[in-house]
Amino acid sequence: MITIENLTFRYGARGALVFQDFNWHVKPGEAWSIIGSSGCGKTTLLMLIAGLRRATRGTIRVGNTLIQRPRPETGLILQDYGLLPWASVWDNVALGLRVRRFYGPDGKHAPRYEARPSRQQTQQIVDSWLYRLHINEQRDKFPGAISGGQRQRTAIARTLALQPDLLLMDEPFSSLDAPTREDLQTLVLSLQAEMRLTSVIVTHAIEEAAILGRHILVLSALPNTDTVIVSNPDAGTPGYRSTQTFLDKCNELRLHLGLKP
Amino acid sequence: MQRTTPAPRSEALTPGSTPTGLLRDVTRHVLKRVGNLALAVIIFLACWTALAAYLDRDIMPYPWQVGPVFVDELQGVLWDHMLVSARRVLAAIGAAVLVATPVGLGLGQIRALNRVFSPLIGLVHPIPKIVFLPVILVVLGVGERSKVFLIALILFFQILVVVRDEAAGLRPELIQSVRSLGAGRRALFRYVYLPASLPAVLTALRVSVGTAIAVLFIAEQYSTREGLGYYIVTLTWQRLRFEEMYSGILAMSLLGLVLYTVVDVLERITGRWRSAGEYY
Numbered sequence: 001m002i003t004i005e006n007l008t009f010r011y012g013a014r015g016a017l018v019f020q021d022f023n024w025h026v027k028p029g030e031a032w033s034i035i036g037s038s039g040c041g042k043t044t045l046l047m048l049i050a051g052l053r054r055a056t057r058g059t060i061r062v063g064n065t066l067i068q069r070p071r072p073e074t075g076l077i078l079q080d081y082g083l084l085p086w087a088s089v090w091d092n093v094a095l096g097l098r099v100r101r102f103y104g105p106d107g108k109h110a111p112r113y114e115a116r117p118s119r120q121q122t123q124q125i126v127d128s129w130l131y132r133l134h135i136n137e138q139r140d141k142f143p144g145a146i147s148g149g150q151r152q153r154t155a156i157a158r159t160l161a162l163q164p165d166l167l168l169m170d171e172p173f174s175s176l177d178a179p180t181r182e183d184l185q186t187l188v189l190s191l192q193a194e195m196r197l198t199s200v201i202v203t204h205a206i207e208e209a210a211i212l213g214r215h216i217l218v219l220s221a222l223p224n225t226d227t228v229i230v231s232n233p234d235a236g237t238p239g240y241r242s243t244q245t246f247l248d249k250c251n252e253l254r255l256h257l258g259l260k261p
Numbered sequence: 262m263q264r265t266t267p268a269p270r271s272e273a274l275t276p277g278s279t280p281t282g283l284l285r286d287v288t289r290h291v292l293k294r295v296g297n298l299a300l301a302v303i304i305f306l307a308c309w310t311a312l313a314a315y316l317d318r319d320i321m322p323y324p325w326q327v328g329p330v331f332v333d334e335l336q337g338v339l340w341d342h343m344l345v346s347a348r349r350v351l352a353a354i355g356a357a358v359l360v361a362t363p364v365g366l367g368l369g370q371i372r373a374l375n376r377v378f379s380p381l382i383g384l385v386h387p388i389p390k391i392v393f394l395p396v397i398l399v400v401l402g403v404g405e406r407s408k409v410f411l412i413a414l415i416l417f418f419q420i421l422v423v424v425r426d427e428a429a430g431l432r433p434e435l436i437q438s439v440r441s442l443g444a445g446r447r448a449l450f451r452y453v454y455l456p457a458s459l460p461a462v463l464t465a466l467r468v469s470v471g472t473a474i475a476v477l478f479i480a481e482q483y484s485t486r487e488g489l490g491y492y493i494v495t496l497t498w499q500r501l502r503f504e505e506m507y508s509g510i511l512a513m514s515l516l517g518l519v520l521y522t523v524v525d526v527l528e529r530i531t532g533r534w535r536s537a538g539e540y541y
Contacts, residue, residue: 052437072443082438086456086534095452096442102451109443144538155438162442 001166001198002026002049007058009044018044020223022058026215028165031192031236032200033213035253040219042202046170049200050076062166072100072110075164077155079171083143089154090139093129096162097122129157133187149180153187160191167192169201173208182241185211189236206257210249211235218256228256283530290529294522322504331508338492339505343512345487350470350477350520352409357416358462365421366454369428386418391476394483403484411480412473419469420462427461428454460535463528470524474517489513 007022018041026032034042047053048060051070060067062074070076083092097117100110110116117125130136133153138146143154152172159167169188173181185208192199201212209216214235218228232249240246254260306324313323331339368375394411401407431453439453481490489509497506 047437050437050441052440070441070443074441076438076441078434078438081432081434084435084439084453084456086460086531095439099439099443099448099452102448103443103445109445109448142534142537144534158442168441 001028001030001063002200003059003061004049005059005061007048007055007060009041009048009053009056009058017223019058020225022224022227024217024227026198026200028198029196030198031212031214033209033216034200034202034219035204035206035209035216035257036219037257038204039222041222041224042204042219043170045219046076046168046200046202050074050168052076069108072108072162073164074166074168075159075162077152077159077167077169077172079174080148080151082155083151083158085143088140088142089135089146089150090126090130092143092154093157093161094122094126096158097125100162125161126157129161133157147180148176149184152176152184156184156187156191160195163195165198167197167199169199171203172201174203174205181208188212193236206250206253207241209253210246211241216253218253220257230256283533286533287526287530291526319501319503322507327504327507327511330504331511334505334508335512338496339508339512342487342489342492342509343516346477346481346489346513347516349405349408349488350412350473350516352405353412353473354416354466354470356409357413357420358466360413361417361420362424362458362462365424366428366450366458368421369425369431370454375425375429382418382422386422390414390418391479394480398483408477408480408485408488412476415472415476416466416469420465423461423465424458427458431457456531460528460532463524463531467521467524467528470520471517474513474520478513489516 002024003026004022004024007019007024008017009019010017034045036042044053048055049062049067051067051074054068062071065071084095087095100114101117101122103109104116105112105114127136130139133156135146135150135153135157138150138154143151146154155172172188173184176184188199188201189212191197199212201208203209203212210232212235214232216230216232218230220228230249230252234240234243234245309324313321334340335343368378390411393414397407397411401410436449436453439449444452477488478490478493481488482494485491489512493506493509493513497503497509
């Protein structure tokens, strides 16, 4: 699904070298976490895959596409401030479908194989996602008037309404309180399984990385060349949070990050 | 309501938090305004009467002397002059919005451009544009264009600065999110920049519409035989027709009041989300 070959990236001409000859491969259907301390390039990597940054050298392929701009089949969810503050929850969820309607299936802004969504279809899809994510009661409210958890639900609904095959998330739950965070982590796990999404989640929380990623990419020192990959096959199984395997996995990650268990 | 459970977030507590309450909000707002307006008119008329009694001169007639003349004149020439003035202001507003909005968006989004042009704007913005009246009259001629241009020039800088700051204040996360949904330049403009800058444009207009009409008054002193400025100074004041002169003043005030109110209501409608809570 994602193939990164010999990626080199630096900010500006003389900025820090973040990646050097970096290689990474993600197969379809895999659930990945990327973990690292701040400034290790994890968000940069996500932005490169999302097509929102250009590689200095090397190639990034997602599906059959060489990434040079955002790919319409890739969904992206950010930590905060991704919603239109002047639009209602409903309008925010409808935004992606409206953009597709705006361009039509041009292959550049919307998938070529998908017909232009009609108003009726948009209505149906948006409504069903609002119900699905339990934010239908908030449908007429502005983002400023709902809770952080509801905002992230809105962002998830907006992204999934476009039926992406790859879901990228940049610290999506970092600004939420613990119960809401766990709630949404469970939601993402169930959506992952159900929609057979390939997913990449960037996080600085060790527990979150272990809960959501069956494969965990650990980024540490700049520039990133050789990477540590931790296999975590039990992630996503019910009750994983309270198992000894989970705690061991967290400790393993702490070691890789240079922390004491 | 039970005391033990926290009160659900009530609509009344967060006015304007839902788009469906739009009509109710606007109606309430308009009614409140009308009430305030009635009170203001009464106080205004009282002050006017007191001043007229105190001065006791021809230049300061009583409101009841002006009232009938105003109604009479409005059915005659005054209405035509008012229309001409209104047309000039509206043309200027339209031109200024159409030019200043895209330029402001460009400056706000492209940092390199802003670095070059911001100092220039900072330098030119505070100059009272009315001083260019003679130049504009000579270059653009005596017709409508020179007057519309002068007013548009004033509005241009006001709108430019506000739209620029609004566009610069848009969070990169928002732009990235919308781009990830497939939006290119055109869709970003349609779904992000345009709705984001609309309230800003209206704020700028609300603040500057008074200045625009003041400048219109001065511009209408030169090379025209139409408009409220011409009516007030040449047709009435210089001929000592003071009741008619005050009719003209009333008409000009009304023009300003109507424009201000329309802009204010539109600004409230488009900017309702601002009162919905912290999220920007």
